[in-house]
Amino acid sequence: MAKIEAFVFKNYRHQNLVGVLHHGVGKEPRPCIIACHGFVETKMGDRSRFLVDFAQYTVEHNLSVFRFDFAGCGDSEGKFVDLTIASELEDLQAAIDVVSTKVGIDSQRIGVFGQCLGAVTAIRAGSRDPRVHKVVAWAPFANFANALLGLVGEEAFQILQQGGEAEFIYRGQLFQCGPRILSESSNLDMFEEMDQIHKPLLVIHGTEDSVVSITEVEKLIDFAQGTPGEKKLVVIEGAHHSFPYHRDKLFALASK
Helix, strand or coil, X not given: XXXXXXXXXXXXXXXXXXXXXXXXXXXXXXXXXXXXXXXXXXXXXXXXXHHHHHHHHHHCCCCEEEEECCCCCCCCCCCHHHCCHHHHHHHXXXXXXXXXXXXXXXXXXXXXXXXXXXXXXXXXXXXXXXXXXXXXXXXXXXXXXXXXXXXXXXXXXXXXXXCCXXXXXXXXXXXXXXXXXXXXXXCCCHHHXXXXXXXXXXXXEECCCCCCXXXXXXXXXXHHCCCCCCEEEEEECCCCCXXXXXXXXXXXXXXX
């Protein structure tokens, strides 16, 4: 049985973050994939626990997986209302710091992957951090402001535009987000981020994604084709934004 290690680590803002490291089965040192959960989700994934299932699948292929809660999510310190694009990147970089020191992990082969907002964060880490060996992005946002509008709704979005904190309901739960996440999105250029990734990048998208259009993602991949490192888009026919019916195929692609 694969070894599982849970621990607390600090982000750069001195908050306690909680993570779980699933050690791969087989010879050490092993590559490690750091999982970035989606918007208003946790290290478990959504209610179906798909990040737990992904970790359990992946360790059987001699890869380790580290899943953690961003600040303000799950078991980590902080408030969701303070979550920003910049804070997620800092949290991921802190996760890379701690995973790189773990016994049995090959620090030269650390990959990052994410879904939804976590995919944006994974791409941004890949464009900045030389320790990132590979990036896998499930349904990344090309235009985060537009995606945020769809996620929180028009009324909450207008409050954010006016500089206020807005409540919104997502999958039957009440959340509150702050204006910084919207103001930062205005300065986020995903084409520039893609241009700076000089390492392998795999983007996985579904034809039935109602949050992020496949056309947006195709434009990102086309733009990045001239940069160093293989850039590949895999489209899964019939898949939705969270891939509820295509997890086996998704896991197989992401763990290669």
